[in-house]
Amino acid sequence: MGVAYDYLNGKLIWTDAVLGRSIIEKASITGHGKVENRELLLQTGLELPEDLAIHEASSLVYFTDSNKGHIAVCSALTAACTVLSHEHNKPRGLAVHQKDNQLFVTEWGSSPSIVKMNLDGSRRETIIATDIVWPNGIAVDETTERIFWTDRSLMRIESATTYGGDRRIVVEDKIQPFGIAVFEDRRCWSDWGDYR
8 A cells, every 4th residue: 555665774665455464564675676575564453554654864664554543653673663643534645744854644534634743743733624535645845845645536636835825736637646756846646547
């Protein structure tokens, strides 16, 4: 479901939400793009791990668990884990603002929203709560201080400041967006649709 790359340690980390056996794994990536040394990061206490994001300076891996309604964090180096924040409304997408040490979370339950909090789970606040139905992926553009998120139900990609202001529709078309990434001035997303 979710994939992230730990640049400092050269590790690819992902969630695998298989019914009855949800896990989080990691592996090394060689210079030729080959995956090696695959190992489990976490295999207990998970129900539906979805997205994950890495805080690069601390090598901490943050992830959402939709069924449990919480955000958890693990060390990518020692696999020590803890639940960071409880009582989320079906959390799905997750993004880290590296410079400001903040997490952004999409919640798609009965009250869809985008939530912002510090990396320790403190100062949790809802920054987007209107005109949002099924938010999935989220990304942070630290250069422009904006967030970008996908909404599959509304079939669009939107953007706002990291405080939730200046909201804009970026793409609105016959799309079914899920995950999203930001690279320089490009926005890339995965899509549920079949456009062949």
